[in-house]
Amino acid sequence: MELSALLAAAFLPLLSVPAQQPSAGGSHPPLLVLDGYEGDGIRLRCLSERSFAAVQLLWENARGENVSGTPLAASSTANASSSFLLRPGAGNSASCRVIDKALRTSAESSVVVADVFFPATSPWLAASMGILLLSLLLLPPALCRVRRHSRMAAAEGRAQKELQGGEPGAAIIIIIAIIIIITITTTTFNYSNDEERETFEKGIQELKSTVDKVQTELDFLRARSRAVNITLDENHKHLSLTIQGKRRVAASTQLKPLRRALVAATEGFSGGQHYWEVEVGDKSEWELGVVSKEARSGLRSSTTVPRENLFSLQFSHGKYSLSGEDEVREGKPCSVVGVLLDQEQCVLSFFDVEEKCPLGSLHLDFSSSLYPCFNPGPDGKWLGVRPVST
Structure with missing residues:
Protein backbone atom coordinates (compact mmCIF):
# COMPACT_ATOMS: atom_id res chain seq x y z
CA MET A 1 0.00 0.00 0.00
CA ALA A 223 15.68 23.14 -10.28
CA ARG A 224 18.74 22.28 -8.16
CA SER A 225 17.70 18.63 -8.07
CA ARG A 226 18.51 18.50 -11.83
CA ALA A 227 22.24 19.19 -11.22
CA VAL A 228 24.75 17.87 -13.78
CA ASN A 229 28.54 17.88 -13.99
CA ILE A 230 30.04 20.62 -16.19
CA THR A 231 33.66 21.01 -17.35
CA LEU A 232 35.24 23.70 -19.54
CA ASP A 233 36.52 22.76 -23.00
CA GLU A 234 40.06 23.92 -23.80
CA ASN A 235 39.37 23.38 -27.52
CA HIS A 236 36.31 25.64 -27.62
CA LYS A 237 37.28 28.96 -26.08
CA HIS A 238 38.38 32.39 -27.15
CA LEU A 239 42.13 32.86 -27.42
CA SER A 240 42.14 35.59 -24.76
CA LEU A 241 40.88 33.20 -22.06
CA THR A 242 42.85 30.94 -19.71
CA ILE A 243 41.39 27.73 -18.23
CA GLN A 244 42.57 26.17 -14.97
CA GLY A 245 41.63 22.66 -13.88
CA LYS A 246 38.75 22.39 -16.40
CA ARG A 247 36.50 24.35 -14.02
CA ARG A 248 37.93 27.89 -13.78
CA VAL A 249 38.37 30.54 -16.46
CA ALA A 250 39.72 34.09 -16.53
CA ALA A 251 40.85 36.68 -19.05
CA SER A 252 44.53 36.25 -19.91
CA THR A 253 46.97 38.93 -18.79
CA GLN A 254 49.16 38.27 -21.84
CA LEU A 255 46.51 39.24 -24.38
CA LYS A 256 44.15 42.18 -24.51
CA PRO A 257 40.94 40.74 -23.04
CA LEU A 258 37.58 41.19 -24.71
CA ARG A 259 34.44 42.08 -22.83
CA ARG A 260 32.53 39.14 -24.32
CA ALA A 261 35.09 36.39 -24.81
CA LEU A 262 33.40 33.02 -24.32
CA VAL A 263 34.37 29.48 -23.40
CA ALA A 264 31.97 26.55 -23.92
CA ALA A 265 31.49 23.41 -21.87
CA THR A 266 32.50 19.93 -22.97
CA GLU A 267 28.98 18.66 -22.23
CA GLY A 268 26.06 19.41 -24.54
CA PHE A 269 22.34 18.73 -24.04
CA SER A 270 19.52 18.05 -26.49
CA GLY A 271 16.64 17.34 -24.12
CA GLY A 272 15.47 17.18 -20.52
CA GLN A 273 16.37 19.49 -17.62
CA HIS A 274 19.94 20.34 -16.60
CA TYR A 275 21.21 22.60 -13.80
CA TRP A 276 24.68 23.91 -12.93
CA GLU A 277 26.15 26.60 -10.66
CA VAL A 278 28.83 29.19 -11.32
CA GLU A 279 30.87 31.15 -8.77
CA VAL A 280 31.16 34.73 -10.04
CA GLY A 281 32.38 36.16 -6.72
CA ASP A 282 32.66 39.95 -6.67
CA LYS A 283 33.24 40.31 -10.41
CA SER A 284 31.81 43.51 -11.88
CA GLU A 285 31.09 41.89 -15.27
CA TRP A 286 30.16 38.37 -16.38
CA GLU A 287 27.91 36.48 -18.78
CA LEU A 288 26.41 32.99 -18.45
CA GLY A 289 24.17 30.97 -20.74
CA VAL A 290 24.14 28.43 -23.56
CA VAL A 291 25.23 28.36 -27.22
CA SER A 292 24.41 26.13 -30.15
CA LYS A 293 26.80 23.52 -31.45
CA GLU A 294 27.58 25.67 -34.51
CA ALA A 295 28.35 28.76 -32.42
CA ARG A 296 30.51 26.68 -30.07
CA SER A 297 32.57 25.35 -32.97
CA GLY A 298 33.49 28.88 -34.03
CA LEU A 299 34.63 30.14 -30.62
CA ARG A 300 38.29 29.23 -31.13
CA SER A 301 38.80 30.63 -34.61
CA SER A 302 36.59 33.70 -34.35
CA THR A 303 37.61 36.95 -32.69
CA THR A 304 34.00 38.02 -32.18
CA VAL A 305 31.17 36.75 -30.04
CA PRO A 306 28.42 34.92 -31.95
CA ARG A 307 25.29 37.02 -32.26
CA GLU A 308 22.97 34.14 -33.15
CA ASN A 309 22.14 31.03 -31.13
CA LEU A 310 23.56 32.57 -27.96
CA PHE A 311 21.16 32.74 -25.00
CA SER A 312 22.54 34.37 -21.86
CA LEU A 313 22.21 36.58 -18.79
CA GLN A 314 24.70 39.45 -18.63
CA PHE A 315 25.76 41.38 -15.52
CA SER A 316 27.64 44.66 -15.77
CA HIS A 317 28.23 47.04 -12.87
CA GLY A 318 24.99 46.34 -11.02
CA LYS A 319 22.75 45.88 -14.06
CA TYR A 320 21.26 42.67 -15.48
CA SER A 321 20.12 42.04 -19.05
CA LEU A 322 18.92 39.01 -21.01
CA SER A 323 20.04 38.34 -24.58
CA GLY A 324 17.50 39.35 -27.19
CA GLU A 325 15.75 41.79 -24.81
CA ASP A 326 16.18 45.55 -24.60
CA GLU A 327 15.21 45.81 -20.94
CA VAL A 328 18.07 46.43 -18.51
CA ARG A 329 17.32 46.28 -14.80
CA GLU A 330 19.34 47.12 -11.74
CA GLY A 331 19.82 44.38 -9.17
CA LYS A 332 21.83 43.25 -6.21
CA PRO A 333 25.10 41.55 -7.20
CA CYS A 334 25.26 37.84 -6.36
CA SER A 335 28.30 35.65 -5.83
CA VAL A 336 26.88 32.30 -7.07
CA VAL A 337 24.52 31.93 -10.05
CA GLY A 338 22.42 28.84 -10.80
CA VAL A 339 21.47 28.06 -14.39
CA LEU A 340 18.59 25.74 -15.38
CA LEU A 341 18.32 24.60 -18.99
CA ASP A 342 14.80 23.22 -19.38
CA GLN A 343 14.52 21.86 -22.91
CA GLU A 344 11.16 20.29 -22.11
CA GLN A 345 9.59 23.74 -21.59
CA CYS A 346 12.13 25.58 -23.83
CA VAL A 347 13.15 27.93 -21.02
CA LEU A 348 16.55 29.03 -19.69
CA SER A 349 16.34 30.27 -16.07
CA PHE A 350 18.86 31.93 -13.75
CA PHE A 351 18.88 31.95 -9.94
CA ASP A 352 20.67 33.75 -7.12
CA VAL A 353 21.82 30.65 -5.25
CA GLU A 354 22.43 32.35 -1.89
CA GLU A 355 19.01 34.04 -1.86
CA LYS A 356 17.28 31.08 -3.54
CA CYS A 357 15.40 33.46 -5.84
CA PRO A 358 15.13 33.94 -9.63
CA LEU A 359 17.28 36.42 -11.56
CA GLY A 360 15.40 36.05 -14.84
CA SER A 361 14.47 33.62 -17.60
CA LEU A 362 14.14 33.61 -21.36
CA HIS A 363 12.39 31.50 -23.99
CA LEU A 364 14.51 29.22 -26.18
CA ASP A 365 13.33 29.11 -29.77
CA PHE A 366 15.89 26.42 -30.56
CA SER A 367 15.62 22.63 -30.69
CA SER A 368 19.18 21.40 -31.41
CA SER A 369 21.97 20.64 -28.92
CA LEU A 370 22.98 23.44 -26.56
CA TYR A 371 26.23 23.84 -24.61
CA PRO A 372 26.77 25.86 -21.41
CA CYS A 373 28.98 28.89 -22.03
CA PHE A 374 30.82 31.33 -19.77
CA ASN A 375 32.25 34.83 -20.10
CA PRO A 376 34.48 35.85 -17.15
CA GLY A 377 34.71 39.49 -18.19
CA PRO A 378 37.88 41.52 -18.75
CA ASP A 379 38.97 42.04 -15.11
CA GLY A 380 41.30 39.01 -14.93
CA LYS A 381 39.46 37.47 -11.94
CA TRP A 382 38.53 33.80 -11.97
CA LEU A 383 35.03 32.54 -12.75
CA GLY A 384 34.43 28.91 -11.77
CA VAL A 385 31.95 26.10 -12.26
CA ARG A 386 31.33 24.40 -8.92
CA PRO A 387 29.94 20.94 -8.10
CA VAL A 388 26.36 20.90 -6.81
CA SER A 389 25.43 18.83 -3.77
CA THR A 390 21.68 18.07 -3.87
Whole structure:
Protein backbone atom coordinates (compact mmCIF):
# COMPACT_ATOMS: atom_id res chain seq x y z
CA MET A 1 0.00 0.00 0.00
CA GLU A 2 1.30 3.49 -0.87
CA LEU A 3 2.30 5.94 1.85
CA SER A 4 -0.53 8.32 0.96
CA ALA A 5 -3.10 5.53 1.35
CA LEU A 6 -1.69 4.53 4.74
CA LEU A 7 -1.76 8.11 5.99
CA ALA A 8 -5.27 8.62 4.69
CA ALA A 9 -6.49 5.48 6.44
CA ALA A 10 -4.84 6.52 9.70
CA PHE A 11 -5.79 10.18 9.94
CA LEU A 12 -8.63 11.24 7.63
CA PRO A 13 -11.40 9.49 9.59
CA LEU A 14 -10.43 11.67 12.58
CA LEU A 15 -10.94 14.96 10.75
CA SER A 16 -14.15 16.95 10.76
CA VAL A 17 -14.81 20.34 9.20
CA PRO A 18 -16.20 22.94 11.59
CA ALA A 19 -17.43 25.36 8.91
CA GLN A 20 -21.10 25.34 10.00
CA GLN A 21 -23.75 27.59 8.50
CA PRO A 22 -27.15 27.10 10.18
CA SER A 23 -29.81 28.67 8.01
CA ALA A 24 -32.84 28.72 10.28
CA GLY A 25 -34.30 27.62 13.59
CA GLY A 26 -32.41 25.72 16.26
CA SER A 27 -31.42 22.62 14.32
CA HIS A 28 -27.95 21.24 14.97
CA PRO A 29 -25.67 21.44 11.91
CA PRO A 30 -24.64 18.04 10.55
CA LEU A 31 -21.13 16.73 11.15
CA LEU A 32 -19.08 16.76 7.94
CA VAL A 33 -16.17 14.28 7.91
CA LEU A 34 -13.36 13.74 5.39
CA ASP A 35 -13.56 9.95 5.26
CA GLY A 36 -10.60 9.05 3.04
CA TYR A 37 -9.16 9.03 -0.47
CA GLU A 38 -11.07 7.22 -3.19
CA GLY A 39 -9.59 7.21 -6.69
CA ASP A 40 -8.72 10.79 -7.57
CA GLY A 41 -11.19 12.27 -5.07
CA ILE A 42 -11.96 12.53 -1.36
CA ARG A 43 -14.96 10.73 0.20
CA LEU A 44 -17.06 13.00 2.45
CA ARG A 45 -19.53 11.77 5.11
CA CYS A 46 -22.44 13.79 6.48
CA LEU A 47 -23.83 12.68 9.87
CA SER A 48 -26.97 13.98 11.60
CA GLU A 49 -28.32 13.49 15.14
CA ARG A 50 -31.83 13.08 13.73
CA SER A 51 -33.20 9.89 12.19
CA PHE A 52 -33.89 9.25 8.51
CA ALA A 53 -37.62 9.38 9.22
CA ALA A 54 -37.38 12.88 10.71
CA VAL A 55 -35.07 14.69 8.30
CA GLN A 56 -33.79 14.78 4.74
CA LEU A 57 -30.09 15.07 3.77
CA LEU A 58 -29.15 17.01 0.63
CA TRP A 59 -25.73 17.59 -0.95
CA GLU A 60 -24.88 20.75 -2.89
CA ASN A 61 -21.85 21.49 -5.07
CA ALA A 62 -19.87 24.74 -5.37
CA ARG A 63 -22.56 26.26 -7.65
CA GLY A 64 -25.36 25.52 -5.21
CA GLU A 65 -26.77 22.69 -7.33
CA ASN A 66 -28.15 19.55 -5.71
CA VAL A 67 -25.97 16.49 -6.27
CA SER A 68 -26.62 12.87 -5.43
CA GLY A 69 -25.22 11.35 -2.25
CA THR A 70 -25.19 7.76 -1.00
CA PRO A 71 -27.24 6.95 2.14
CA LEU A 72 -25.20 5.07 4.73
CA ALA A 73 -28.07 3.35 6.58
CA ALA A 74 -31.11 1.43 5.37
CA SER A 75 -33.32 1.73 8.47
CA SER A 76 -35.61 4.77 8.80
CA THR A 77 -35.00 4.79 12.56
CA ALA A 78 -31.21 5.07 12.21
CA ASN A 79 -29.45 8.41 12.40
CA ALA A 80 -29.47 10.10 9.02
CA SER A 81 -26.13 9.80 7.22
CA SER A 82 -24.89 10.09 3.66
CA SER A 83 -21.63 10.14 1.68
CA PHE A 84 -20.39 12.06 -1.36
CA LEU A 85 -17.22 11.80 -3.49
CA LEU A 86 -15.63 15.22 -3.99
CA ARG A 87 -13.45 15.25 -7.10
CA PRO A 88 -10.80 17.80 -8.14
CA GLY A 89 -11.95 20.46 -10.56
CA ALA A 90 -15.59 20.31 -9.39
CA GLY A 91 -15.36 23.60 -7.52
CA ASN A 92 -13.47 21.88 -4.69
CA SER A 93 -16.31 22.52 -2.25
CA ALA A 94 -19.46 20.76 -1.07
CA SER A 95 -22.26 21.40 1.44
CA CYS A 96 -24.50 19.01 3.35
CA ARG A 97 -27.93 20.35 4.33
CA VAL A 98 -30.27 18.74 6.88
CA ILE A 99 -33.95 19.65 6.32
CA ASP A 100 -36.43 19.06 9.13
CA LYS A 101 -39.86 19.15 7.45
CA ALA A 102 -41.78 18.95 10.69
CA LEU A 103 -40.03 21.89 12.34
CA ARG A 104 -39.55 23.70 9.01
CA THR A 105 -35.88 24.31 9.74
CA SER A 106 -32.61 23.46 8.07
CA ALA A 107 -28.94 23.47 8.97
CA GLU A 108 -25.87 23.22 6.81
CA SER A 109 -22.14 22.38 7.02
CA SER A 110 -19.65 23.13 4.23
CA VAL A 111 -16.10 22.24 3.29
CA VAL A 112 -13.59 23.68 0.81
CA VAL A 113 -10.61 21.53 -0.21
CA ALA A 114 -7.63 23.00 -2.08
CA ASP A 115 -6.17 21.26 -5.15
CA VAL A 116 -3.03 20.44 -3.17
CA PHE A 117 -4.96 17.94 -1.02
CA PHE A 118 -6.22 15.80 -3.91
CA PRO A 119 -4.06 12.72 -4.60
CA ALA A 120 -4.07 13.26 -8.38
CA THR A 121 -2.82 16.88 -8.25
CA SER A 122 -0.44 17.13 -5.31
CA PRO A 123 3.27 16.48 -6.04
CA TRP A 124 4.03 16.70 -2.32
CA LEU A 125 1.22 14.45 -1.08
CA ALA A 126 3.24 11.33 -0.28
CA ALA A 127 6.10 13.21 1.38
CA SER A 128 4.08 15.76 3.34
CA MET A 129 0.70 14.20 4.15
CA GLY A 130 1.73 13.22 7.66
CA ILE A 131 2.81 16.77 8.51
CA LEU A 132 -0.29 18.22 6.86
CA LEU A 133 -2.72 15.98 8.71
CA LEU A 134 -1.05 16.59 12.06
CA SER A 135 -1.32 20.33 11.43
CA LEU A 136 -5.04 19.97 10.59
CA LEU A 137 -5.62 18.16 13.87
CA LEU A 138 -4.27 21.24 15.61
CA LEU A 139 -6.49 23.66 13.70
CA PRO A 140 -9.39 23.97 16.22
CA PRO A 141 -7.20 25.58 18.91
CA ALA A 142 -5.36 27.49 16.19
CA LEU A 143 -8.63 29.02 15.01
CA CYS A 144 -9.38 30.23 18.53
CA ARG A 145 -6.02 31.94 18.64
CA VAL A 146 -6.67 33.53 15.26
CA ARG A 147 -10.06 34.78 16.46
CA ARG A 148 -8.37 36.67 19.29
CA HIS A 149 -5.65 37.99 16.91
CA SER A 150 -2.99 37.08 19.44
CA ARG A 151 -1.18 34.13 17.82
CA MET A 152 -1.30 34.91 14.08
CA ALA A 153 2.48 35.28 13.92
CA ALA A 154 2.97 31.84 15.48
CA ALA A 155 1.62 30.04 12.40
CA GLU A 156 3.95 31.97 10.10
CA GLY A 157 6.87 31.36 12.44
CA ARG A 158 6.20 27.62 12.41
CA ALA A 159 6.26 27.56 8.63
CA GLN A 160 9.46 29.59 8.50
CA LYS A 161 11.08 27.13 10.91
CA GLU A 162 10.08 24.23 8.66
CA LEU A 163 11.55 26.11 5.69
CA GLN A 164 14.86 26.78 7.44
CA GLY A 165 14.98 23.12 8.41
CA GLY A 166 14.92 22.09 4.73
CA GLU A 167 11.27 21.00 4.44
CA PRO A 168 9.73 23.51 1.97
CA GLY A 169 7.02 21.08 0.88
CA ALA A 170 5.81 20.60 4.45
CA ALA A 171 5.95 24.32 5.17
CA ILE A 172 3.91 25.37 2.18
CA ILE A 173 1.21 22.76 2.80
CA ILE A 174 0.91 23.74 6.47
CA ILE A 175 0.44 27.40 5.53
CA ILE A 176 -2.06 26.58 2.77
CA ALA A 177 -4.05 24.41 5.19
CA ILE A 178 -4.25 27.26 7.69
CA ILE A 179 -5.32 29.76 5.02
CA ILE A 180 -8.05 27.43 3.72
CA ILE A 181 -9.64 26.90 7.13
CA ILE A 182 -9.35 30.58 8.08
CA THR A 183 -10.97 31.59 4.78
CA ILE A 184 -13.87 29.19 5.39
CA THR A 185 -14.50 30.55 8.86
CA THR A 186 -14.25 34.28 8.10
CA THR A 187 -17.93 34.39 7.15
CA THR A 188 -18.93 33.02 10.57
CA PHE A 189 -17.02 35.64 12.59
CA ASN A 190 -18.77 38.80 13.80
CA TYR A 191 -16.24 41.62 13.83
CA SER A 192 -16.80 44.39 16.34
CA ASN A 193 -15.39 47.09 14.03
CA ASP A 194 -13.63 47.68 10.72
CA GLU A 195 -10.24 47.90 12.42
CA GLU A 196 -10.60 44.35 13.75
CA ARG A 197 -11.49 43.07 10.29
CA GLU A 198 -8.55 44.91 8.70
CA THR A 199 -6.16 43.42 11.26
CA PHE A 200 -7.45 39.94 10.53
CA GLU A 201 -7.23 40.41 6.74
CA LYS A 202 -3.71 41.81 7.08
CA GLY A 203 -2.69 38.64 8.89
CA ILE A 204 -4.15 36.56 6.04
CA GLN A 205 -2.16 38.56 3.48
CA GLU A 206 1.04 38.05 5.47
CA LEU A 207 0.48 34.29 5.46
CA LYS A 208 -0.16 34.33 1.71
CA SER A 209 3.06 36.29 1.20
CA THR A 210 4.87 33.60 3.13
CA VAL A 211 3.35 30.95 0.84
CA ASP A 212 4.67 32.85 -2.21
CA LYS A 213 8.13 33.05 -0.66
CA VAL A 214 8.17 29.33 0.12
CA GLN A 215 6.94 28.53 -3.39
CA THR A 216 9.83 30.54 -4.87
CA GLU A 217 12.34 28.59 -2.80
CA LEU A 218 10.57 25.36 -3.74
CA ASP A 219 11.03 26.18 -7.45
CA PHE A 220 14.74 26.76 -6.82
CA LEU A 221 15.18 23.47 -4.94
CA ARG A 222 13.33 21.62 -7.68
CA ALA A 223 15.68 23.14 -10.28
CA ARG A 224 18.74 22.28 -8.16
CA SER A 225 17.70 18.63 -8.07
CA ARG A 226 18.51 18.50 -11.83
CA ALA A 227 22.24 19.19 -11.22
CA VAL A 228 24.75 17.87 -13.78
CA ASN A 229 28.54 17.88 -13.99
CA ILE A 230 30.04 20.62 -16.19
CA THR A 231 33.66 21.01 -17.35
CA LEU A 232 35.24 23.70 -19.54
CA ASP A 233 36.52 22.76 -23.00
CA GLU A 234 40.06 23.92 -23.80
CA ASN A 235 39.37 23.38 -27.52
CA HIS A 236 36.31 25.64 -27.62
CA LYS A 237 37.28 28.96 -26.08
CA HIS A 238 38.38 32.39 -27.15
CA LEU A 239 42.13 32.86 -27.42
CA SER A 240 42.14 35.59 -24.76
CA LEU A 241 40.88 33.20 -22.06
CA THR A 242 42.85 30.94 -19.71
CA ILE A 243 41.39 27.73 -18.23
CA GLN A 244 42.57 26.17 -14.97
CA GLY A 245 41.63 22.66 -13.88
CA LYS A 246 38.75 22.39 -16.40
CA ARG A 247 36.50 24.35 -14.02
CA ARG A 248 37.93 27.89 -13.78
CA VAL A 249 38.37 30.54 -16.46
CA ALA A 250 39.72 34.09 -16.53
CA ALA A 251 40.85 36.68 -19.05
CA SER A 252 44.53 36.25 -19.91
CA THR A 253 46.97 38.93 -18.79
CA GLN A 254 49.16 38.27 -21.84
CA LEU A 255 46.51 39.24 -24.38
CA LYS A 256 44.15 42.18 -24.51
CA PRO A 257 40.94 40.74 -23.04
CA LEU A 258 37.58 41.19 -24.71
CA ARG A 259 34.44 42.08 -22.83
CA ARG A 260 32.53 39.14 -24.32
CA ALA A 261 35.09 36.39 -24.81
CA LEU A 262 33.40 33.02 -24.32
CA VAL A 263 34.37 29.48 -23.40
CA ALA A 264 31.97 26.55 -23.92
CA ALA A 265 31.49 23.41 -21.87
CA THR A 266 32.50 19.93 -22.97
CA GLU A 267 28.98 18.66 -22.23
CA GLY A 268 26.06 19.41 -24.54
CA PHE A 269 22.34 18.73 -24.04
CA SER A 270 19.52 18.05 -26.49
CA GLY A 271 16.64 17.34 -24.12
CA GLY A 272 15.47 17.18 -20.52
CA GLN A 273 16.37 19.49 -17.62
CA HIS A 274 19.94 20.34 -16.60
CA TYR A 275 21.21 22.60 -13.80
CA TRP A 276 24.68 23.91 -12.93
CA GLU A 277 26.15 26.60 -10.66
CA VAL A 278 28.83 29.19 -11.32
CA GLU A 279 30.87 31.15 -8.77
CA VAL A 280 31.16 34.73 -10.04
CA GLY A 281 32.38 36.16 -6.72
CA ASP A 282 32.66 39.95 -6.67
CA LYS A 283 33.24 40.31 -10.41
CA SER A 284 31.81 43.51 -11.88
CA GLU A 285 31.09 41.89 -15.27
CA TRP A 286 30.16 38.37 -16.38
CA GLU A 287 27.91 36.48 -18.78
CA LEU A 288 26.41 32.99 -18.45
CA GLY A 289 24.17 30.97 -20.74
CA VAL A 290 24.14 28.43 -23.56
CA VAL A 291 25.23 28.36 -27.22
CA SER A 292 24.41 26.13 -30.15
CA LYS A 293 26.80 23.52 -31.45
CA GLU A 294 27.58 25.67 -34.51
CA ALA A 295 28.35 28.76 -32.42
CA ARG A 296 30.51 26.68 -30.07
CA SER A 297 32.57 25.35 -32.97
CA GLY A 298 33.49 28.88 -34.03
CA LEU A 299 34.63 30.14 -30.62
CA ARG A 300 38.29 29.23 -31.13
CA SER A 301 38.80 30.63 -34.61
CA SER A 302 36.59 33.70 -34.35
CA THR A 303 37.61 36.95 -32.69
CA THR A 304 34.00 38.02 -32.18
CA VAL A 305 31.17 36.75 -30.04
CA PRO A 306 28.42 34.92 -31.95
CA ARG A 307 25.29 37.02 -32.26
CA GLU A 308 22.97 34.14 -33.15
CA ASN A 309 22.14 31.03 -31.13
CA LEU A 310 23.56 32.57 -27.96
CA PHE A 311 21.16 32.74 -25.00
CA SER A 312 22.54 34.37 -21.86
CA LEU A 313 22.21 36.58 -18.79
CA GLN A 314 24.70 39.45 -18.63
CA PHE A 315 25.76 41.38 -15.52
CA SER A 316 27.64 44.66 -15.77
CA HIS A 317 28.23 47.04 -12.87
CA GLY A 318 24.99 46.34 -11.02
CA LYS A 319 22.75 45.88 -14.06
CA TYR A 320 21.26 42.67 -15.48
CA SER A 321 20.12 42.04 -19.05
CA LEU A 322 18.92 39.01 -21.01
CA SER A 323 20.04 38.34 -24.58
CA GLY A 324 17.50 39.35 -27.19
CA GLU A 325 15.75 41.79 -24.81
CA ASP A 326 16.18 45.55 -24.60
CA GLU A 327 15.21 45.81 -20.94
CA VAL A 328 18.07 46.43 -18.51
CA ARG A 329 17.32 46.28 -14.80
CA GLU A 330 19.34 47.12 -11.74
CA GLY A 331 19.82 44.38 -9.17
CA LYS A 332 21.83 43.25 -6.21
CA PRO A 333 25.10 41.55 -7.20
CA CYS A 334 25.26 37.84 -6.36
CA SER A 335 28.30 35.65 -5.83
CA VAL A 336 26.88 32.30 -7.07
CA VAL A 337 24.52 31.93 -10.05
CA GLY A 338 22.42 28.84 -10.80
CA VAL A 339 21.47 28.06 -14.39
CA LEU A 340 18.59 25.74 -15.38
CA LEU A 341 18.32 24.60 -18.99
CA ASP A 342 14.80 23.22 -19.38
CA GLN A 343 14.52 21.86 -22.91
CA GLU A 344 11.16 20.29 -22.11
CA GLN A 345 9.59 23.74 -21.59
CA CYS A 346 12.13 25.58 -23.83
CA VAL A 347 13.15 27.93 -21.02
CA LEU A 348 16.55 29.03 -19.69
CA SER A 349 16.34 30.27 -16.07
CA PHE A 350 18.86 31.93 -13.75
CA PHE A 351 18.88 31.95 -9.94
CA ASP A 352 20.67 33.75 -7.12
CA VAL A 353 21.82 30.65 -5.25
CA GLU A 354 22.43 32.35 -1.89
CA GLU A 355 19.01 34.04 -1.86
CA LYS A 356 17.28 31.08 -3.54
CA CYS A 357 15.40 33.46 -5.84
CA PRO A 358 15.13 33.94 -9.63
CA LEU A 359 17.28 36.42 -11.56
CA GLY A 360 15.40 36.05 -14.84
CA SER A 361 14.47 33.62 -17.60
CA LEU A 362 14.14 33.61 -21.36
CA HIS A 363 12.39 31.50 -23.99
CA LEU A 364 14.51 29.22 -26.18
CA ASP A 365 13.33 29.11 -29.77
CA PHE A 366 15.89 26.42 -30.56
CA SER A 367 15.62 22.63 -30.69
CA SER A 368 19.18 21.40 -31.41
CA SER A 369 21.97 20.64 -28.92
CA LEU A 370 22.98 23.44 -26.56
CA TYR A 371 26.23 23.84 -24.61
CA PRO A 372 26.77 25.86 -21.41
CA CYS A 373 28.98 28.89 -22.03
CA PHE A 374 30.82 31.33 -19.77
CA ASN A 375 32.25 34.83 -20.10
CA PRO A 376 34.48 35.85 -17.15
CA GLY A 377 34.71 39.49 -18.19
CA PRO A 378 37.88 41.52 -18.75
CA ASP A 379 38.97 42.04 -15.11
CA GLY A 380 41.30 39.01 -14.93
CA LYS A 381 39.46 37.47 -11.94
CA TRP A 382 38.53 33.80 -11.97
CA LEU A 383 35.03 32.54 -12.75
CA GLY A 384 34.43 28.91 -11.77
CA VAL A 385 31.95 26.10 -12.26
CA ARG A 386 31.33 24.40 -8.92
CA PRO A 387 29.94 20.94 -8.10
CA VAL A 388 26.36 20.90 -6.81
CA SER A 389 25.43 18.83 -3.77
CA THR A 390 21.68 18.07 -3.87
